[in-house]
Amino acid sequence: MNALADEAARQLEAAARAARAAAADLARALRPAKDLALREAARALREQASTILVANEADLAAAPDLSPAFRDRLTLTPARVEAMARGLEEVAELPDPVGRILAEWTRPNGLVIRRIAQPLGVIGMIFESRPNVAADAAALCLKSGNAVILRGGRESLRSVAAIHAAMVAGLRAAGLPEAAVQVAQTADRGFVGAMLRAAGLIDLIIPRGGKGLVTRVMEEARVPVLAHAEGLCHTYIHEAADPAMARAVLLNAKLRRTGVCGATETLLIDAAIAPGLLPVLVADLRAGGCDFRADARARAICPELPVASEADFATEWLDSILSVAVVDGVASALTHIRRYGSEHTEAIVTKDAAAATEFLNGLSSAVGLWNASTQFCDGGEFGFGAEIGIATGRLHARGPVGLEQLCTYRYHVIGSGQVRP
């Protein structure tokens, strides 16, 4: 390992130890202190807006070869800074998840057992492109009593540093430890590698970014990871679907925003309803600019549709492209989803409650919807108030990850001198 990477690893270890100490204090911080930190950080963001924007301009100037889409994600504007500040204030409005009594029961011997929510500890946030993730993630970690180490993309180092300064101003104003929110001081890749190996120092890694980043993190991390690598979501139009509902739900599920993980990538449609309905759905989507990849049975109904390869059904398009397959009932739809899906979000449109129940019960995905758009897979839409990401792994949390999911728990047992036989 080269000297830069060694130095980066040392920096990470120092940051993690400081974060661990801060987390111990943060776990016991009361809601008013955390909310004050958030509101003071929002104030600092607004007061330092021009400084933040100047830093962002320097980042943009230093990276002239970015694609237009990348550049757009990287750019901060006065409106985006204001949105960051408002986001912090919204998190301050959310209930404090720490200390919730999740369950309570009394044993025959009189012991009262309580399961109580507590912060995870130290979270490592690795993200790309959008500098505002620094503020959003720091807010959620802080409110849930967790310390956080932020590592943004190398293109946004100055922007993230400026945002971090505002977060620290908030912590200072509230008397909370400044090490509760830290940023990577170096652009060296060794820092990320050190984060991924920091089992025992970092409790959870959350990657936000493209598939390349998330896949690398999931493969290399020795620390638990909360993430999803793909959102290969399906909308299944069952033979007993209401046609008008099918049209509205599918259009929204595919085209509301094509780049989000909850966008539908594959349409499954029952053979019994396809001859009449598929051409209508295709026309709706084509009018919205959508292209298609269709199996032979769909092309028998709509011959103009391009051919789908095997690989297409395993592709998350993140674009105005929809894969289409004709199926024969719930069981065959489930078989397709089990083969090609990513355990993210799937929906069925039908008036048949039994079919809906069979479909939902047969899924293992994080989210299953009946008669609603897959685009609802979102922390805000779920009522969590905010979301740090979406998880499809099987442990700890699945689906939208909000404040409650950033907590673990412990037990308090209240006795009167009981001893165990």
Place this chain on the structure above:
Amino acid sequence: MNALADEAARQLEAAARAARAAAADLARALRPAKDLALREAARALREQASTILVANEADLAAAPDLSPAFRDRLTLTPARVEAMARGLEEVAELPDPVGRILAEWTRPNGLVIRRIAQPLGVIGMIFESRPNVAADAAALCLKSGNAVILRGGRESLRSVAAIHAAMVAGLRAAGLPEAAVQVAQTADRGFVGAMLRAAGLIDLIIPRGGKGLVTRVMEEARVPVLAHAEGLCHTYIHEAADPAMARAVLLNAKLRRTGVCGATETLLIDAAIAPGLLPVLVADLRAGGCDFRADARARAICPELPVASEADFATEWLDSILSVAVVDGVASALTHIRRYGSEHTEAIVTKDAAAATEFLNGLSSAVGLWNASTQFCDGGEFGFGAEIGIATGRLHARGPVGLEQLCTYRYHVIGSGQVRP
């Protein structure tokens, strides 16, 4: 990697794929089928008891150099086989954790969101010494809808294989997939290594055994692990403790069973109460055969006590040895625990509710008790009915791991055609 290890890795991959397929069926199995499998397996254990005992004798004969304690853990008797069978029947009596509605709420747009418990999927159980863990663990996995791959110690291969045969008989009688419970076919260490690396094939590894096994698993595993490496538990006698309660609770916490992870290893006692109470506690414990390692302040009160080194306070004795330190109130007790503890189980004895609250709130351990013995950290004592192990990691589950903790969750969202703005 040598040929044996390669072959072992291939075996593991084949077993994991079969387990994954079985898990898909098992996730949808209804309670009566699972309970029938458990009861038929219990019947098979009883009917095949002599076969199982003969296999166990062969294991014992093949390992003549075991310590008496190890030999005892390895030995099966008619009583232990009957206990195994009864254990399966007890799990059949427990409620089915799969499909529980953990939370339900309605959004302003009318969407009804349910969080529903579902099995984790495929569990890898790595254990040492006691062959009956095979039956206990298989029962809990099966009842919670999980497939399991069992890997016992090399000394118990024949015993575990015989127990496995009874489990398979139960699965067969209930029409459940036989790959729901599998055992390692090879003693090669490569099989364990392959289990630890099987991210994506195995969802969770649970090691049960000595510190060496658990530490190796936690260090090498790429798969999530539910475990605790140490149970360095503390009992803190606060200055406002009822002396009679302190004596009874401490005696039980230390000496009920010294080899369990919930046994108290360190006594912390407030300076204000120590002069009168410490000698009494020492006499109680000495009468029970306990030895001591004491700090200077404790030895100032009881000069006969052996000296404690720094390392002693970080030692999990698992024996009739108690470390003793005099402290000055809740904050100093917490400082000691944070420094030397293993985040497992700690107890305070006091009549002062404010002190108890400060102590419990200041802990980050999985279990904190007020006026009760640390030996209560146990799934049965918690009312879980059974326990597959205890976890002190921060994600997914902490404390006793029972049926509910072997589940994850997913969301069902019920709509009436909603689309996202």
